[in-house]
Structure formats: structure tokens, C-alpha cells
Amino acid sequence: MPNKPRRRSGGFAEVLAALPPQEEHEPLEVRNPIGSGGFLDGAGCYWRLARGPVDRRLARRLAAGADELTLGLRGRRHEAFPDHFVPVLLAPEERPAAWHAACAEDHRAYEFRAADGRTLLYLDVSC
Template structure:
């Protein structure tokens, strides 16, 4: 009689065991990062579509002044139950831009990258993504 051989765990088995997107995880629902998802819906119901990026620092600087909305960092929204980009108040934008500009393409962490998103109503969002 031959001994039964154990079946090797394949990569496909490991992937199948991972939680699928949309499954709840501790601390909120799973939501792809806005850049990876190529867009996101904010708490107000506006869908923001990725238009371009990472942006050249000169374009990002112009958008820091001219964009309708600027976002840097994330905040947890209790109403929708997931992390959303944190929209900055007008008064916060100059200081946030100075911080982001210093970290655009940095060799050490955290690194900031600028992206442009647009809404169906024509508004433009400067989205600063931070990698730690």
C-alpha cells in the first residue's frame, strides 16, 4: 500500500483564500485607494474620476491654487463606514501644498504624488496621495 501524498498548496489556493474586494474588514469596509481604483465616490455622492497623474510639479502647483477642491491624506467617514480622501478647507491649502511640494518624488518616506481628478459637473480635484 502506498501512502497518500499531501496535496501542495498552490498560489491559486492562496489567492482564493484572500478576502474579496467589498468584504468587510476590521475597522471599516474595504475600499481601493482612489488612484488604484481610478476614481472614488465622496461622502456627498460625487464621483471623482482620475484624469491624469502623477502630475508634473508645475501642474500640481497650478492646481493647488486653481482646483475647485484639494485633498491630502484620508479621514474615516462614520456615515459611509470607510476611509475617504480628506478635503482641505481653503485656508489649509497653502500649507498643505508646501508640505506636498517638499515631498513630491522624495527619495525617503513619506512620498507624495499629485493626481488630477474630475467630477461630472466639471469640478477639478487636486489629489495628493501619500505613501508611507
Template sequence: MSSKSGQTGKSGRREPAPAPAEEVAAPPSAEPAEPAVSDDDVLGGPSPAGRDEFTDDTGRRWRKVRGPLHPRLGRRLAARADAFVIGEGAGERFRHVASGDRLPAWRAIEDRLDSPLTPSYRAFEFRSAEGMTLLYVEESC
């Protein structure tokens, strides 16, 4: 006696029929999948200031630690951070600030942090998986 659900096995119970080949899932890969990077994830996508993570124009992935920052903390990071980037045009273009130019650049924007004046700026602290610190300052027009 046969059944639609399968045949009788050694135990005397009916065993389910094997699934057709097109329904069998592929075995999981032993290698972890790389995270997908969307167009919104790199320069030209939504503002880094409004996201928890972003990939900069050099390919480094950054995770937001805190922000908007108080001006004193921003000044401290301008001097000590591994990288300082100004996101011009609401983050559409990245301007990397050289280490010797960081404090003068900070002084030029400090009085416009969270200001109603145009352009205004907001500062954020980001960290990379390697432990690097980024001071990201976004310009709003």
C-alpha cells in the same frame, strides 16, 4: 398531427411552442439602472490613486484625468481646483483642505512628491460629471 416544437399556424408552418412562464424574461425597465456602488467604491476601499474613478466621502463621483502630476501642475491645482483632498494612510482617510490652507498644505508636501522619504506623496487630478476639479494627494507611509 402534433409536434413537440409547436402547432401548425396559419401559414402552414410549425410555430414554436411558447416558453414556460418561468423562462420568460421580464421586459426591460424604462428607467435606467443606477450604477452599483460597491464597498470598494467609497472611502475605505482601495486607494483612489490606483483607480480610474471613485466616490468620495461626500458622495461625489470623481474620474481620474491624469497623474501622478508634476509639482508645478500640482501647485497650480492647489490654488485653482474646486476641491483639494489629502488621502491620509494611503487613501483610507480623506482630509479636505480649506481654500485658505491649500497653498501652505501644498508647500508642506511638495518636497516629498514621489520621494523615498516617509511619508511620501503623489498628486492626481480628478473631475466630476459636473465639471468640478479635484486635486487628490495621496500619502504613502
């Protein structure tokens, strides 16, 4: 005669209620766009790693001619995904100062591309 399953007292909700409270915190997921091969910007555009690190001459051309520029993981939370931290794209007037600041520090430059063909220069100044 097969064993009948035992009926347990209490349900799943009671088990959860008995667990000690956990500390409240806001998770922050920082993904390295270079290691993961791309990132989602604040506007919802996915940028795929195209090549890099690139040499200084190409990085200088991209700093002047790329559609977008960012300084690595200096960024903010993504509005649509609040637990993700994304690089902030710099305004055109901020680009010359950012390029000079990156050149003053140890940095690597990477080229990213969007599906619509736009290019982005990613200056990793954390290396």
C-alpha cells in the same frame, strides 16, 4: 426506483446557532483612488481620475486653482457607507499649508474630475 432524498434533522438556523461566535469588528475598506480610478467623497460626489501623476508645474497650478484638494488617504469614514474610508477635502484656508507639507515630503499629484466639471488635486504623500 430512484433514491428518495434523505430528510436531515435540524434546519439552517440550528446550523448557524451551532457555529462558534466570531469576534466583533468594524470592517474598514480602504480603496486606493488611483488604482480604482476614482472615489466617492463625503458629500456623495464621485471623482474620476483624469490624469496623473502630473508634473510639479501643473500640480502647483492645480493647488491654487482646483475646486478641491485632498492629501491622499488621510480621511474619515463615509457617513452613508460606514465601512468605506474616503479622503477628506480640505478647506480653502488649509490648502497652502497642505501644499507646502506635500512638497516637503515625497509625493505624487493626480488630477480628478467630477461629472459637473469640477477639478480636484489629489496629493498622494504615502508614496
